[in-house]
Amino acid sequence: MSKIERELTALNIKPYRGKAYDLRVDLNYRNIASVPLQVFTLTELQWLNLNVNRLKSLPRDISKLTRLRWLFLENNHFEDFPEIITELKELVRLYMGSNRLRALPSSVGELSKLRYLDISDNKFTAFPACLWSDELRGLEKLFLSNNGITNLPKAVEKLTNLKVLWLNNNKIDWIPYSMGEMKNLEELQLAENRLRILPASLCSNLENLNKGNFENNLLIKEYQDVLKKDIQGLRDLEKSVNSTWMRNGRMEMREWSSGARVPCYTMDSHPCGAALIIYNYEYERDLSERSNSDTFRSEISTIRSILSSMGFSVRVMKNLTSLDLIGSLRNLNLEEHSFHDCLLVCILSQGTFGRFMGVDKIGVSFRNLTEIFTEVNSPNLTGKPKIFLMETNPVEDYGPREQPTSVTPTDDDLLTLMTSVEVIPNEADFLLGYANLQLEKNHDGRRGRRSGYLLTVIRALEKLCGKHHMLDILTIANRKTMDNIAKQDGISLTPVLQSTLRYDLYFDDADELYE
Template sequence: MDFHAVLYNIAEEIDSRDLAGLKFLCLDHIPLKKQEFIKDAVGLFKILEEKGLLEEDNLSFLKELLYHNNRMDLLNLLNTNQSEVECQIRTKAQISSYRVLLFDLSENVAKFELKSIKFMLSRKIPKCKLEDNMTLIDIFIEMEKRGILGEGNLDDLKAVCDVIDKNLLKKIKDYESNRVERSTERVPVEIQDVEEMMNDLQATSGDFPGEKDQDKAYKMSSKPRGYCLIINNFDFQRARKEKPEHQNIRDRKGTDVDAEALKNTFKKLHFEVVHFQDRTAEQIHNDLQNFQDRNHDGKDCFVCCLLSHGDRGTIYGIDGQEVAIKDLTSYFSSSKCPSLAGKPKVFFIQACQGKTIQSGITLDTDSEQQRESLEMDAFLQSECIPDEADFLLGMATVENHISYRHPKEGTWYIQSLCKNLKEKCPRGVAILDILTDVNSEVSQKIDLSNKGKQMPQPKYTLRKKLFFPVN
């Protein structure tokens, strides 16, 4: 049977409850904002195809989805069965065990227990957010938005389950035990190959610090290395509605592409990624306060990526209210966050530093291809980091100037940053050297509509070399 005919037949058997489960299992691959436009299984399959997760000769991801959603009957339409998919998952799972755990918990909670869970969480989540028709999956998503639930942050959920149902608590503890066991297992061959390459490079390039030079580089060996917080502001409808001076502010098309690239990059660099979407100014402050209050004792670093509109010295919440960048970075000074004292705090900020278009010299080029029109993230003063050691601030552009964002391909800066991190971190290149390469790459781009250019700018108070090894 035709590939798309098979998908259509499967979609016909998936009701709204099944669809909600499938979308939740896909959250690590399809951002929440993009999921809002998925109204049926056909829409979900279309996006999976666009992302390369669903192909005629590769149905493994779909099989895994149906298996975890307990639709074993639909596996027959894909010429497979439960035992074959279980073997596939043991070999190479594509859906995280964390996401599977939460889905499994949602399937094992009765209606009366759900009411009790909402009541217990009312101190953590405003009652207006805990609507009567919310499912447990909806609650999990709200908890993740607020930073009180994550792959390595299950304490609040355990506290609730300890009271509601000990069986649910046991599932979480089993997951945590298995997670520890997995982290100590022998690494796969492909990772070993990368490690061997890194060792060879260390012996020849001199970039990675040797035993005698360990004090010249920040320690970066914990797993996870630390948290990577991504705050991604796309929808500025509220700002347009509430603040007359922001009537012309646009939604930030293309920012989800950046958020996904950052998420994938820092996961590969062994960071625990937390992704918040569309945050007001107050929520941004609360998010940073939340991570300031966390215990970072077992971690070596903290990374924060801020994607938004802004002005000099500030970024905007989706309500149009300004947030001073220095206020956000200062949450992690040694006095306010002692568990990060002496450890690198890294901020990557995609926003303009003003409204001036940076001009460039016209150069000969081999291509006069016209791009889709670019957009601007219309920001940041020079003093944006605390006056103390161990901070790195990577900014999309120099002071007083705009930065560019492609509606489909993302921003020049973030896309170049992620590409260079992926290529050069395994080779032992220090982060400041990588940012220099990003500067060079972005500075060579040009907006053909107005001959505008862009020059990123790192600012730092680092005391040692900073590497993000992949081993």
């Protein structure tokens, strides 16, 4: 027996051969905090199981395992991805579920032979960008369930050879139409997310898709009924809806530079739609005290100017009571919208947790406003996008009718509240972008603390409307607003996006999109 064999035996490490005569070592359930260095002398090793231990890092010596194909690192204590793994160029399967990872280094994209990646049960909040590297095109199975991912990028379409994608139990509000370009996808798991609608031709484009799970989402009723059947039922629904709206002129097909044809809302009317801006900040009792009123009015003027330049018919209302707030939207609903392509409502107000504050200090829930424009109430807006962009900021003084809550909710509390409650109606063609500013405990409560969310969204819309669709723009604006707030002490922000848009929404002419 050689010295190495004696050392391995002393450590109770027993290499063995698998069915394909590949050399394997199992060190799972050993409660080890480091890998015995003797393992790295086994240069022919192809399988290394280190599941269920206390590992936080890997030594550089693991790079000596140049033939390693299977690496198991589940249920350990990794907070950072061990970048040394990316030197294992023969790696085919990597299991790193149930750790504490938040990101993957770009070098993961160099694992050109990787076919199977499991990073479920970690702390990812965004889809790892390295996964659409050209060298990772061979990836076939990807598991990202039980993380905190909020959206999927358009670039997910680059995973062209992916056959299985698991994204259960995340915080995904919408999925991009580009997912329909993943032609080899056979299984898609999206249960327990925050989806309200699916891309209009998702299953029709994914001809190989035969297994899908969309349970425990917030899908509108027509999808809930169909998904009780099977994938073919969803394909039939997509075909019927798309045929109807194209025939009625509500939808058009646009061709991307890649050659892909994408269903989009028709946006060729002039004006493209009515836009109502409600500005509820200058409470009568405070007018003499507000040194920043001019700044607020200038901001509203900027928003109005941008929307007008984009082809909206814009009007502004300010300092409304709770009843006037509701009444203004009811009057808007009674207007003629037959010759418009969409509706836009922007509200900037004091308020909290899904409620606006009228100047009479009575709260109005978001749902009371959005449900005014349901299909039953607004038949001439059926099939057209109805967009609500809303910003609420701290209530600076409470009257006798509206008292503050005894406990300030955390960002997670607010996100749970706003995503579990159906703020928009349970039907297609609605979009809500919302941000609520929170003052932390013992904050000095300085007047005029605001998130700037609405202005950020409108400026992003002006800049990006010819390159990105509306959901992408809102995602970009959410990130920018949160970055700005992160630089300020004593406040926090949780943007929320809810969408039942059937199609991509671009605010430009179809023939200008790819110039």
